[in-house]
Amino acid sequence: MRAQYILVDGLPIPFEEGQTIMQAAMVAEVFIPHLCHHPEFKPQGSCKLCTVKANGRYVSACTMPAKDGMEVENNSPDLNDKRRTMLQMLFVEGNHFCPSCEQSGNCRLQALAYELEMLTPHFNQFYPDRPLDASHPEVLLDFNRCILCELCVRASRDVDGKNVFALSGRGIGKHLIVNAESGRLADTAFSLADKAAHVCPVGVILEKRRGFAIPIGRRRYDLEPIGMQVEGQARRRSGEL
Amino acid sequence: MSSSSEMSALAPNRKLRFATTSLAGCFGCHMSLLDIDERLFDLLERVEFDRSPLTDIKHCGPCDIGLIEGGICNAENIHVLREFRSNCKVLIAIGACAINGGLPAQRNHLDLGQCLQEVYLTGPGIVGGQVPNDLELPLPLDKVHPLHEIVRIDYFIPGCPPSGDAIWKFLTDLLDGRTPRLGHPLLHFD
Numbered sequence: 532m533r534a535q536y537i538l539v540d541g542l543p544i545p546f547e548e549g550q551t552i553m554q555a556a557m558v559a560e561v562f563i564p565h566l567c568h569h570p571e572f573k574p575q576g577s578c579k580l581c582t583v584k585a586n587g588r589y590v591s592a593c594t595m596p597a598k599d600g601m602e603v604e605n606n607s608p609d610l611n612d613k614r615r616t617m618l619q620m621l622f623v624e625g626n627h628f629c630p631s632c633e634q635s636g637n638c639r640l641q642a643l644a645y646e647l648e649m650l651t652p653h654f655n656q657f658y659p660d661r662p663l664d665a666s667h668p669e670v671l672l673d674f675n676r677c678i679l680c681e682l683c684v685r686a687s688r689d690v691d692g693k694n695v696f697a698l699s700g701r702g703i704g705k706h707l708i709v710n711a712e713s714g715r716l717a718d719t720a721f722s723l724a725d726k727a728a729h730v731c732p733v734g735v736i737l738e739k740r741r742g743f744a745i746p747i748g749r750r751r752y753d754l755e756p757i758g759m760q761v762e763g764q765a766r767r768r769s770g771e772l
Numbered sequence: 773m774s775s776s777s778e779m780s781a782l783a784p785n786r787k788l789r790f791a792t793t794s795l796a797g798c799f800g801c802h803m804s805l806l807d808i809d810e811r812l813f814d815l816l817e818r819v820e821f822d823r824s825p826l827t828d829i830k831h832c833g834p835c836d837i838g839l840i841e842g843g844i845c846n847a848e849n850i851h852v853l854r855e856f857r858s859n860c861k862v863l864i865a866i867g868a869c870a871i872n873g874g875l876p877a878q879r880n881h882l883d884l885g886q887c888l889q890e891v892y893l894t895g896p897g898i899v900g901g902q903v904p905n906d907l908e909l910p911l912p913l914d915k916v917h918p919l920h921e922i923v924r925i926d927y928f929i930p931g932c933p934p935s936g937d938a939i940w941k942f943l944t945d946l947l948d949g950r951t952p953r954l955g956h957p958l959l960h961f962d
Contacts, residue, residue: 628878629961630868630932636962645959650928651865652872655921660881747962756956 535599539563539583540606542767552592552603553581560763563605564614564643566621566732567680568593572689578621578680580614580643615647622652626659626675627733633742634734636750640678642757664709666717669739676733677707683736687727695721707735788836788947790819791860792826795849796876796916797842799825800933801867805839807936818947835860837946841933843869844917845876848910857923862946865919866939868932868961877916884914927952930961 536543537552539561546555556563557570567578576594583592584604592603604610621627621640629635664672679698684707687695695716699708711718721727728736747753751760759765794802802825808815823832832838838860844850857863868874879887892901919925929942938958945952 622872626878628868628872628874630874631878632962641961644961645956648953648955648959650871650930650954650959651920651925652918653920656873656877656918658873658877658880658915753957753960759956 535597537597537599537601537603539603546597550597552583552585552590552595552597552601555597556592556605560761561605562758562761562764563592564646564758565593566639566643566678567682569682569685569730572682572685575681575685578678579617582610582613582617584610611647614643615649616653618644618647618649619651619653621678622649623654623656624659625657625677626661632673632676632734633737634676636745636747636753638734638752639732639757640676642752645752646756646758661706664714664716666715667721668717669723670716670721670728671737671739672709672716673735673737674707677735678733679705679707680732682730682732683707683727686730687721687725690726693720693725693727695719695725695727787818787820789822789834790824790837790839791822791832791835791856792824792839793832793841793852793856794825795840795842795852795870795919796845796874797867797869798875799841801841801870801931802826804931804933804936805939808940809936811936811940815943832856832859836862838863839866840864840870840919841867843873843876844913844919844922846910846912850922853919853922862926863919863923864927864929864942865925866929866934868930870919871928871930873916873918874932877918880915884912888912929954930959932962934958934960 534545536545537555539556542561544555544559544561551574553563553565553568553574563581563583565578565581568574568581574593576591579591581592582589585595585601618640622644627640629641632638635641661674663674681698684696684698687693694710697708697710698705700706708714709716709719723738728738759768792802792805821827822835823829832855838856840853840856840863844853865871869876873880888903892898892903929939931938935958938954941958942952942954
């Protein structure tokens with residue numbers, strides 16, 4: 532049987548039956564912006580940053596199964612404009628004050644804002660009031676930066692088997708909670724060794740006493756833009772591939 | 773009239789007028805502007821400073837470009853911002869505070885009255901304090917706001933502060949008639 536392909540911005544990408552557009556793109560080292568997707572977890576398609584146009588329809592690349600001959604529009608001004616608007620909404624909804632954030636330079640939300648050249652949050656700031664949880668001896672929780680990607684929820688439930696995190700509330704009232712009677716992280720079985728301690732794409736789950744071990748300016752996305760860290764993508768952009 | 777003088781009448785070869793100010797900011801962005809170092813001489817070939825901490829002119833006249841650092845935390849900030857908007861053809865918000873409120877906006881989830889009480893009356897080591905109440909002091913706003921929530925802003929230069937190189941790239945793009953663009957590594961929020 533001949534190999535099956537999708538066309539991402541005209542580039543033929545092979546895929547295996549059952550793979551999503553995102554999975555095929557990751558194997559082929561084609562960069563599709565995303566926040567809530569992680570290759571080790573079940574896709575949920577909530578952040579919508581990976582929205583692409585497949586055969587003319589807007590779909591989430593992380594949940595849409597690839598189909599032979601599917602034409603996928605990914606890196607286009609139209610899609611990047613929409614993605615930038617979604618980033619702006621995420622920025623104003625929380626308190627994303629990068630200069631005071633330990634994750635600055637390692638943050639995927641910030642890195643995507645750089646990648647998509649977001650210069651302003653554009654909308655009115657919400658300035659929500661979300662107290663910190665510093666109860667745990669090893670980890671600080673700063674809910675101000677939560678983007679509701681549920682990576683910690685999925686990691687704690689599916690990998691660690693501890694169910695430490697969950698989302699509560701509806702609509703604009705939706706927020707991250709800690710599964711304990713007191714609501715405090717110290718009163719759960721959470722530990723720094725958990726998968727959930729290392730999947731946050733922003734600066735909510737922070738290891739204590741490590742914040743500035745690597746100085747600002749020398750961090751992951753300070754060194755190289757997020758899109759260029761996908762090797763094949765970088766080589767295609769530079770004309771090598 | 774010759775065609776060349778017609779051209780110069782349409783696009784007069786004059787220096788652009790350039791105003792800057794710091795509202796609820798720390799002057800860090802102005803320090804970064806000074807970090808363009810000897811390129812300041814190149815800039816001064818092309819622009820003339822109007823109101824700015826560098827000239828100490830108190831009110832801005834008609835300008836081509838206005839550069840504003842800092843967010844809006846009191847009534848005077850709003851007056852100054854509106855003065856800039858009504859006088860500047862192009863208004864640029866520079867730095868985290870102008871763009872999203874920045875550090876001063878970290879008080880936004882606190883009650884302003886309680887802030888003043890704690891800082892001037894009940895905080896550690898304060899004896900016989902009083903909340904400043906001079907008529908000349910601008911009234912603080914209950915929340916700090918970024919500039920674009922008050923007036924239309926044409927361009928944004930993020931960073932806390934943006935580097936001298938980022939400011940130079942942005943201003944030269946603008947002065948040369950290109951769409952200003954900050955790529956890696958000039959675009960950063962921290």
